[in-house]
Amino acid sequence: MNTSDDGGRPLVDGRFRLVSRLGSGGMGTVWRARDIALDRDVALKEVRPPDPAAEEAHPGLTAQLRARAIREARALARLSHPHVVTVHHIVEPADGSAPWIVMELVEGNSVADRLAAGPLPVPEAITLGRQVLGALRAAHAAGIQHRDVKPANVLLRAEGGAVLTDFGIAAFDEATSRLTASGDLIGSADFIAPERVRGEEGNPASDLWSLGMLLYVATEGHHPLRRATSLATVVAVLDDPIPPPVRSGALGPVLTRLLVRDPALRPDAAELDRLLAEAAAAPADAVPAGFGPPTPVAYPAPPPHPYAVPARPRPVPARVPDRRKRVARLTGGLVLAAALFALALVQVLPKGGDGGGTGGLGLGTGDGKQTGSTGSTGSTGSTGSTASPGSTAGTAPTTTAPTTTAGSHLTPAGVRTAVAAFRDATGVSTVKQLVVYEEYAVAEIPTKPGASTYDRYIYRDGKVSRQGIGGTISSSDPDEQPFDPTRMPWDDLPELAERADRELKVESPTSRYLIAERWTFNKDRPTLLVYRTNDYSATGYLAVDADGTQVHKETAD
Structure with missing residues (x-):
């Protein structure tokens, strides 16, 4: 870095003047900068190497992070799509120090920021889904998988339209084996596809699972598999049942088709786009939009996305199985050991998450500022002819809330x-x-x-x-x-x-x-x-x- 003649403000690569910090964290700092050659504002990411202790504990980590950062920029530079963030330039210092990535400055907030105000209307979520899907289809066609699709990594332009960003942990088809460490769980635990938790790679269907989970969160207002710890979330992703969507309207059957653990049973990108188009065209009452959802709980708004410029109802309870059973039966000793190693490594690697997710390397700063705030279509079947459920008076509990309410099914x-x-x-x-x-x-x-x-x-x-x-x-x-x-x-x-x-x-x-x-x-x-x-x-x-x-x-x- 050198300095300009204008007040001694720093210049990067003799061209980009740092104006203000947009976000900072373990992965680095994202700045608003001025490109003095083209006279425009840009987002400039300063990739920060790990501290010396991390490098000592994991030799070669600095070089790995640098390689991933450069790969991120090259991945994005290969794409030209209205819903993919644009990379203008990458600065690779000759001394081998951390690179700088020059990107468009997106004037808007993230989907995570938007969801802090409440769930999305179903038509808005469908539009968002088709736009992100378009970005993924372009990436997949170029041999790139994103691997960390989540609300914090989708920005909303002030003038409208979603932008998929943070390709820093994307896996090139030809580079995966070189740059993915054995046992390194890459991605946010609550949005990663189950097959990726098991160590399977190279399947674009995994990005579609993550998109489906993002849309579920966007319309249902809660994450069905998020648990108290990252490891518990990983095990839930592997096996816990996903409560059927109850407030997603015409999008509900699409989510049911998409969020299945066998990637071979998920619709591919082309079919998914067709299903979303059909959902967008469906009458408002084609699928019940909800079943009397519980009263929402207000959650504090997350910090803004580190390089976006600013322009949950109470969860339906998910099954909470005994963790000993699920770890023993599904992950097995070796897989669990790999997951534990990965989660331990992620504590050393820079973090970027969605309310407790496990890290991500990329355009985000990785300090928790990217928090979550994330065959034929299954059809509506026949209607039973039974009467409304009866009720009985439950015994008065010792808590302030009633054990059951009139007409409750819990009798x-x-x-x-x-x-x-x-x-x-x-x-x-x-x-x-x-x-x-x-x-x-x-x-x-x-x-x-x-x-x-x-x-x-x-x-x-x-x-x-x-x-x-x-x-x-x-x-x-x-x-x-x-x-x-x-x-x-x-x-x-x-x-x-x-x-x-x-x-x-x-x-x-x-x-x-x-x-x-x-x-x-x-x-x-x-x-x-x-x-x-x-x-x-x-x-x-x-x-x-x-x-x-x-x-x-x-x-x-």
Whole structure:
């Protein structure tokens, strides 16, 4: 760097005058700069090498980060697309020090900033999805995968239109093996595709999963797989069921098609664009836009994106399975060790995340300023003809919030009504899993008696709706086998509810729900889990056998 003759202000490469800092963090600093040769403002990223301790702990880290930064600039320079941030120039100092990347200055905020004010309207989310998809299609055609699509990495121009940025961890088809360290989990934990967690690379469908998760968050107002820690989130990404979208309108069936763990079953980019176009053209009432979602909770707005110039309703509870089971069955010893190593490495590498995600190397500063704020279409099925669910008076809990409300499904009569409705609508009397909330119930039901495939259904207001394809039932996995839900101890619900409120130590619970499923730690027998959660992610549950005997208790402590 040298200086200009105008007040001694620094010049980069004898051409770019630093004007003001836009953001700073572990990965570096992003500046507003003036290109004195072309007389225009630009965004100038100063890539910061790791501290000496990090280099000593991981020899070659500085060179790796420099190579990734240069690769980022070259990746973007190869693309010319209205929804991809433009790279103008890269400065590679002759002494081998950290490079500078010169980009367009996007006058606007990130999608993460926008979501801090609340979910997107469905038409706006569909438009956003098609624009980001267009950017990904251009990148994939050039042999580039983004690998970290999330709300913080999508900017919104002040004049309109989305811009995909932060290609710093993108994998060139021809460079992946050279620049990706073994066991290095790259990407934000809550938006990374499950196959990438397992170490599989080279599949553009993984970027489409991340886009689908971004759109889910944008319309549903919460992340279905985010957990209290990065490792817990990784395990949830690998296996936890994704609650069917309930407020995404015509976009809901598209998300159901997209967010499946087998990348071969996801629509490709061309089909996804067609599905989004059909969703955009669908009447407003083509798919129910919601099922009486809970009252939103206000969250503080995140800091602005470090190089964008400024111009969650309460989560539907997701299944929280026993982590020991999921780590043992899905990740295995070697994969878990790699994930732990990766997460430990990410603590040394510069961070850039979305509310707790695991780092990213690229155009962001990586200091947490990029926080989340992230076949045929599954059709609506037949409607059941059962009556509205009944209710019974629950035992008064010890907390200030009622254990159940009038008309709640969390009563013996309410659950039995929902179970009967699922059976009448599908002709199948078994379920793979049943999740019951106060307002509605969700079931995974075999496509026919004895089938190895299942679909997802929702029961609400006396009606059953098919939400889309579920997946396959492994004949070798005892805890996936369907069971008869009528044999669960529903008569014990009032007493279990009172005990859960009293014993689980979840302060001011705001969400109560039940899960009935086969459970490994109950010898793969059908088990009823009674959950309590609050807005601070404190979670506890009681697990009881089909005869009502308690087999486990997990408190929030």
